[in-house]
Amino acid sequence: MCQKEKEILKILQSDFPIIANPYQVLAKRLGISPEQLLSKIDKLKQKKTIRRIGAVASAAHLGYKSMLIAARIKPEAVEKIAEFINSFENVTHNYLRKAEYNLWFTFSAKTNKQINSFIAQLKGMNGVEEVMALPATQTFKIKAEFKF
């Protein structure tokens, strides 16, 4: 990643102006033409450095509950179970971690009933030894902006 790209990423991540022509204003600040900026952004998207440009909505404001779930899965079943979990749109993160609970993921839904019925389904699968739901009782920080 070159210095200019880094500068572009930082400004797009933390300082995206809410105006009708954001890229014109950002190009001026970066000292390049709008065409150059748009083409650099296209490249950064192709390389998947930029996942997307848009809004992160507040789950709570829109009536969604987000549940952290940890599961203890037999090692030989992990890939298959992970695939099953990933097939739900409600799941946005799913990670393998080194602990007795080896699979950690989040499940978002509008009702507890949906979350509970998913958990019940997961518990019934071969290779799933234990599932625990870990609801947040207080949120101190959510900031998916990265310092780099």
Next chain:
Amino acid sequence: MNKLTELQKNVLNFLQQDIPVKEHPYAEIARQNKVDEKTIVNQIKVLKKTGYIRRFGAILAHHKIGLKANCMCVWIVPESKIKKIADRAKKMAQISHCYLRKTTKKWPYNFYTMIHGQTKKQCIEVIEFLAKTAEVTDYRMLFTEKQFKKSSPFYSV
């Protein structure tokens, strides 16, 4: 949550996707809703101000910008120290998420932090620093061994 207008709902659904990389990214959504771009921009500002939009801008892939090590550190923090450790964690740039969560009999960890670093060593340093300054000794580092899924949530409105 039902206080949103039809236009606001459309704008929120649009913005949760990938907005076009064009000089006028809101021209199309404005046309679809039969309003001008200025109206769309004003609605985005309102949605941000009222908290429906938590963040606006580019969402980056952390592993592509050099943050290869990601760790969920879970802690057992006594009630009397929660404020202290949370205040410190909030100020640390390498910590993206910080929560208090329900415990279970088998899982006594009540405090959670997500740490991102260029190396595991960097993450460990952040955690050890937090542990020392907040005077909490009971914690476990659960590094990400594999990412099975990471996508942007889409909350349909």
